[in-house]
Amino acid sequence: MATKYTITGPAYIKLFFHLAKHPHQRVNGVLIGKELSEGVVEATDAIPLLHHWTSLSPMMEIGLDLAGQYAESAGLKVVGYYQACERPEDTTLFPVGEKIASRIKQGFNHAIAFVLDASQIDGTSAALVPYVPAAPNPNWKPASSSPQPFTVDSPYQLSPPNLASRALALVRDEKLHLKFGDFDDHLEDVAIDWLRNKACVPKDL
Amino acid sequence: MSPSIEDLASFRTKNFRASQEFIDKASPILKDVKKAKSNDDGTHFVVNPATVALTRKQCALDVGRLDIAKTAWKALSERIGHDSPRVILLQGLIMEATESLDTVLRFYESEASKNQHNPSFWKRQISVLRQMGRIEEAINELRLFLDTFYNDLEGWLELADIYSSCCQYTSALQALSHALLLAPQNPFTFLQFAETAFSAGDIQLALRNFLIVIDMSDQTPVGFSVRAWWGVKLCARRLIHPPAGTSNESPSKTPVPKNIKLIDQLATERVLTAYSGERGIHNRDVVSRWMTSN
Secondary structure (H helix, E strand, C coil): CCEEEEEEHHHHHHHHHHHHCCCCCCCCEEEEEEEEEEEEEEEEEEEECCCCCCCHHHHHHHHHHHHHHHHCCCCCCCEEEECCCCCCCCCCHHHHHHHHHHHHHHHHCCEEEEEECCCCCCCCCCCEEEEEEECCCEEEECCCCCCCCCCCCEEEEEEEHHHHHHHHHHHHCCCHHHHCCCCHHHHHHHCCCCCCHHHCEEECC | CCCHHHHHHHHHHHCCCCHHHHHHHHHHHHHHHHHHCCCCHHHHHHHHHHHHHHCCCCCCCCCCCCHHHHHHHHHHHHHCCCCCCCHHHHHHHHHHHHCCCHHHHHHHHHHHHHHCHHHHHHHHHHHHHCCCCCHHHHHHHHHEEEEEEEEHHHHHHHHHHHHHHHCCHHHHHHHHHHHHHCCCHHHHHHHHHHHHHCCCCCHHHHHHHHHHHHHCCCCCCCCHHHHHHHHHHHHHHHHHHHCCCCCCCCCCCCCCCHHHHHHHHHHHHHHHHHHCHHHCCCCCHHHHHHHCCC
């Protein structure tokens, strides 16, 4: 049976903010969460890594290590990877993304990767393309589109279901994404709390 | 120039990419652009970057104000003429946001052949090839371009970025070597070189270049020097405790410093110093734990 994945409020909002803050650049980060029961994974938060030199590895390695330690301290695990491309219509998982997703899979067997499809952002669609492991390792492939991810019977869900419209409104109306910072931002100013980003997530989420 | 125009002019001279902030500041000025007298308050210096900031097609959620872009383009073309290469280039940028990339590519190819001494159209042509995913063609065109315009620093950095995106790190290092010749005073290029060397598996070369960045910075670890000290720490740890199954041999034959353990200790101290004050309070614990783990 296919593993079920649920992405909750803070995870989706932060992932969306990462794209919104750097629409002209590639961005990537990780999802943290836990396996609720066999084959049921909940991603409860997102930790943004880079928007600069995203194909280079040293800061990625450090960021991944720190994110993993933070997740562990919160009783969670790194469960997935996300990225977005500077070209809205490009939903390929980059070679670097495959490597990172494979590394995450070493620590969490049900690891998942998501690519943001900016061309689908309209407030109704999750605009996420899931990628799952494909043999031979370390390749990844888009998940089955039957049923379409993030629709009613799909193993991929947002919780609550209106997160897409909420995220878009938070960017357009409140510009909360401007308070968001990733590891690249943190390296320029260590006061930026890239692991938590509390200031940009509404209290009700 | 008025203070607000001075502010906006600084975006151009300092090469800031802060599109939304620029638009928020520029919009009131652009509303009055038609009333401005010619050659008076530098308004035309504002209009140019406003259009550039607005019309990058890659930005799905960028400011997206094509209305402002077109107003700015019209004002600029009335001021300096429709035939100005700058105006034509800005027209191309607007087309990148509104037309198919095939159409835009043909436009730039035509303008590049008419303006062979002006590299801008060729560069946009290469950028469009990259946007279309025609990476091999983009690389070939960029290499031809750099054969002709060797001094174009941006071109070498773009070539390095394209190679890195394909995980061709050795080729990226070669491109960055040319960038370093052109801009030996720029610590960011050394930083990019260091991170690319690390990605290519040449830890010793990466360490050397992270240390060059530190040499170019102030004593107090802040800003880009924090990133460099993190890089030094990562490299030193890797050289002292190589992961199982890996080799520490440097492809560039760069030697391991004899005092590598002292470098490691210094990097630890410098990074922890960066997090020691009030500003580092949020992440101090997780950083300290990382420093003491292997």
